[in-house]
Amino acid sequence: MGSSSGRHSCVVGLQWGDEGKGKVVDFLAAGADVVVRYQGGANAGHTVKVGAKEYVFHQIPSGILQEGKACVIGNGVVLSPRALIEELDQLVESGLDRERNVWISERAHVVLPYHQALDAARERTETGGKIGTTLRGIGPCYTDKSSRLGIRMVDFVDPDRFRRLLERNVAIKNRELELFYGAPGVDLEAVWSEYSAYADRLRPRVRDITEFLYDADDAGATILFEGAQGALLDLDLGTYPYVTSSNTSFLGIGAGTGFSPRRVGTVYGIIKAYATRVGEGPFPSELETAAGDRLREAGGEFGATTGRARRCGWLDIVALRHTIRDGDVDALVITKLDVLDSLESIQVAVAYRRGAEAVERFPTLLDDEYKPVLRAFPGWKASTSACRSFEELPAAAREYLQFIATATGRPIAMVSVGKERSQTIPLDPWLVPRAKSGE
Numbered sequence: 001m002g003s004s005s006g007r008h009s010c011v012v013g014l015q016w017g018d019e020g021k022g023k024v025v026d027f028l029a030a031g032a033d034v035v036v037r038y039q040g041g042a043n044a045g046h047t048v049k050v051g052a053k054e055y056v057f058h059q060i061p062s063g064i065l066q067e068g069k070a071c072v073i074g075n076g077v078v079l080s081p082r083a084l085i086e087e088l089d090q091l092v093e094s095g096l097d098r099e100r101n102v103w104i105s106e107r108a109h110v111v112l113p114y115h116q117a118l119d120a121a122r123e124r125t126e127t128g129g130k131i132g133t134t135l136r137g138i139g140p141c142y143t144d145k146s147s148r149l150g151i152r153m154v155d156f157v158d159p160d161r162f163r164r165l166l167e168r169n170v171a172i173k174n175r176e177l178e179l180f181y182g183a184p185g186v187d188l189e190a191v192w193s194e195y196s197a198y199a200d201r202l203r204p205r206v207r208d209i210t211e212f213l214y215d216a217d218d219a220g221a222t223i224l225f226e227g228a229q230g231a232l233l234d235l236d237l238g239t240y241p242y243v244t245s246s247n248t249s250f251l252g253i254g255a256g257t258g259f260s261p262r263r264v265g266t267v268y269g270i271i272k273a274y275a276t277r278v279g280e281g282p283f284p285s286e287l288e289t290a291a292g293d294r295l296r297e298a299g300g301e302f303g304a305t306t307g308r309a310r311r312c313g314w315l316d317i318v319a320l321r322h323t324i325r326d327g328d329v330d331a332l333v334i335t336k337l338d339v340l341d342s343l344e345s346i347q348v349a350v351a352y353r354r355g356a357e358a359v360e361r362f363p364t365l366l367d368d369e370y371k372p373v374l375r376a377f378p379g380w381k382a383s384t385s386a387c388r389s390f391e392e393l394p395a396a397a398r399e400y401l402q403f404i405a406t407a408t409g410r411p412i413a414m415v416s417v418g419k420e421r422s423q424t425i426p427l428d429p430w431l432v433p434r435a436k437s438g439e
């Protein structure tokens with residue numbers, strides 16, 4: 001193990017995304033030198049609120065708001081140059097010219113208009129197999145990467161190579177769009193002129209990221225890895241096929257950056273105090289009632305990328321035990337605790353039932369037959385948004401947090417009670433699980 005192992009850390013979502021990772025990364029980035037995204041693409045929407053201003057990042061690491069941090073986009077990301085440039089320009093409009101802090105892996109794959117066209121065509125025509133994607137072309141771009149048709153940043157910034165590969169791919173993809181989906185193809189020359197301008201702008205930002213990270217490590221820098229989406233959307237460990245196309249858990253770091261995960265110290269797993277999901281797929285603790293609507297309203301549960309209403313439900317301990325163990329999580333951060341402030345009673349799925357069978361283990365093939373076994377907790381019916389220490393939280397809220405630590409077997413390192421940077425409660429010492437008999 002490298003001697004640097006205690007220094008670096010990682011933030012990952014443990015549910016279906018939208019856990020509030022952006023805010024946690026912004027907070028932890030204050031103590032880091034380098035912040036790295038290692039998977040996903042413009043499907044993510046990481047929201048950070050600073051004062052009256054709210055920023056939403058899709059591809060730029062959320063550490064960009066902290067001054068002087070190198071923000072790295074790893075090779076595991078599928079990068080939309082168009083969306084990245086929009087984000088960079090929006091930062092400039094907010095008075096933050098941080099383009100020189102951004103570094104992009106020359107091995108990252110490029111999302112092009114035919115990927116988005118294919119994503120939309122598939123979602124439109126698939127009968128019974130709709131995923132409810134963000135329509136950002138993520139799946140088709142990762143498909144090209146795996147089938148070795150992809151265009152990487154190193155190709156993209158070389159005009160001759162880009163032109164040659166683009167001609168080949170547009171010919172293939174337009175046949176697929178037209179013949180298979182009956183959808184219009186993309187216009188080669190329009191894509192070429194738009195995207196070669198993006199390549200000119202991004203060329204100085206492209207480099208060998210693996211080397212950059214190892215050099216930073218050798219120089220004593222602190223690196224923070226930022227996961228996108230959540231572990232239940234992980235291509236391998238999530239609720240397949242209702243997943244995204246990348247490895248969203250901590251285990252994605254190795255393949256997504258080339259930097260050894262053995263050198264990463266603390267893995268923070270981010271959990272919203274309840275659960276949400278966007279798109280299709282099973283969700284055992286979902287509330288398809290007025291109670292779900294109330295959570296959606298109180299939590300502002302509408303997609304940061306697509307504006308879609310998120311499905312809402314109770315915390316699911318069965319799913320969390322799975323994503324915590326399989327993602328090697330060390331400590332938890334509980335977000336949006338304040339959203340539960342007005343509830344009379346809070347429920348948690350502590351097991352599943354399938355017919356008469358009791359299920360404790362998260363099934364590989366989760367389907368709608370799994371129903372939650374719920375345990376109720378008294379609500380605290382008081383505002384937590386001004387609390388700045390664990391002791392200031394209402395007793396019932398402290399009890400709820402203690403239950404989460406004990407049921408998952410992991411300490412809680414931090415609690416968030418609002419969107420503001422200041423509404424973050426670092427727990428010192430961490431809130432540790434209670435001995436079993438106390439559960």
Ligand code: IMP
Nearest residue numbers: 017043044045132133134243244278279
């Ligand atoms: P894709 O990543 O656009 O292919 O979408 C696949 C699935 O992941 C869909 O259910 C999306 O709603 C979900 N998804 C992708 N990105 C996010 C995210 O950042 N938050 C929540 N859900 C996401």
